[in-house]
Amino acid sequence: MKRRIVFTGGGSAGHVTVNLALIPHFIKLGWEVAYIGSVTGIERELVANHPDVRYIGISSGKLRRYFDWRNMSDPLRVLKGIWQAFRFLGKWKPDVIFSKGGFVSVPVVFGGWLNRLPVVIHESDLTPGLANKLAVPFSNKVCVTFPDSLSKVPRSKGIHVGAVVREELKQGRKEAGLAYCSFTTKKPVLLVMGGSLGARRINEAVRRTLPNLLEHFSIVHICGKNQVDETIQVTGYKQFEYVQEELPDLLAMADLVVSRAGSNAIYEFLALQKPMLLIPLSREASRGDQILNAQSFERQGLCHVLLEEELTDDRFYQALNDLQTNRESILQRMREENEKKTDALAQVMAILQETARSK
Missing domain, CATH: 3.40.50.2000 (Glycogen Phosphorylase B;)
Structure with a gap:
């Protein structure tokens, strides 16, 4: 049986590029690849160039640090996204989930945790973003780009890997x-x-x-x-x-x-x-x-x-x-x-x- 991996991340190209660097290598190794992103986000457009990747669009909300009336409704969108991700992951049963961050990744990581699936997170910036901060407790490993970032994630999970650059x-x-x-x-x-x-x-x-x-x-x-x-x-x-x-x-x-x-x-x-x-x-x-x-x-x-x-x-x-x-x-x-x-x-x-x- 082929191994399976789910990628997630979106909202901007920065939350997708590392995934795009990794996807061709897993396809070459014979893995089945799926990508869970938002319904209309830029990640959908970027992943479309990989016809071998199954794309699943889910509901997502923005996690804002400031007052906005949409903060009242977006939690419902996040809950819907968690249910959608949980249901797909439970049926498809990937061997591992890789999350690059962005708001759409939170429901995916949580849905994976509910299905008892292993999750690896990648944080590019020196300090973790809000989405990754929320996701870290439900992950197995956290890969970081800057050495100084290791002090900002749990010692048992953090791994300094450096920057992943698209070939x-x-x-x-x-x-x-x-x-x-x-x-x-x-x-x-x-x-x-x-x-x-x-x-x-x-x-x-x-x-x-x-x-x-x-x-x-x-x-x-x-x-x-x-x-x-x-x-x-x-x-x-x-x-x-x-x-x-x-x-x-x-x-x-x-x-x-x-x-x-x-x-x-x-x-x-x-x-x-x-x-x-x-x-x-x-x-x-x-x-x-x-x-x-x-x-x-x-x-x-x-x-x-x-x-x-x-x-x-x-x-x-x-x-x-x-x-x-x-x-x-x-x-x-x-x-x-x-x-x-x-x-x-x-x-x-x-x-x-x-x-x-x-x-």
């Missing part, structure tokens, strides 16, 4: 990226991306400083859903809502990157040796995890950081000039750091297989 990102071709954007090699390429949901303040800063930036860079701008500005049509500037298949080529041609500071993304830039200007989500808009991620990388000399509260046109433009000036020293630190890295993907796969065997 396909390493296969990009610079020439293909230049052709896709109609760029030449006359100027360095600046890649701007704010995550799958976009980053409005970064988008606005780029567009306001665009004339000055274009004097020094060709710019590819991944804006986020519904954030492309069709009124801007200038040579050397390409906009996209979101890219998937072309992303490895765009990364291959990029000389510098501007990004939020989600852990998956910044570790991917590190693995690909892309000097980055990080503009983390502010504490007003988040729990501050991206600020901690960015500060950790900055202390190691792996990036420059510009806080959103300090984001003005002048500071943004100056920060990019400083990044370009210090590009070679950052690249050297990245090379040194990459030499220390272990194979996180292989470690997580081994943990999942061992956990499945102990079921």
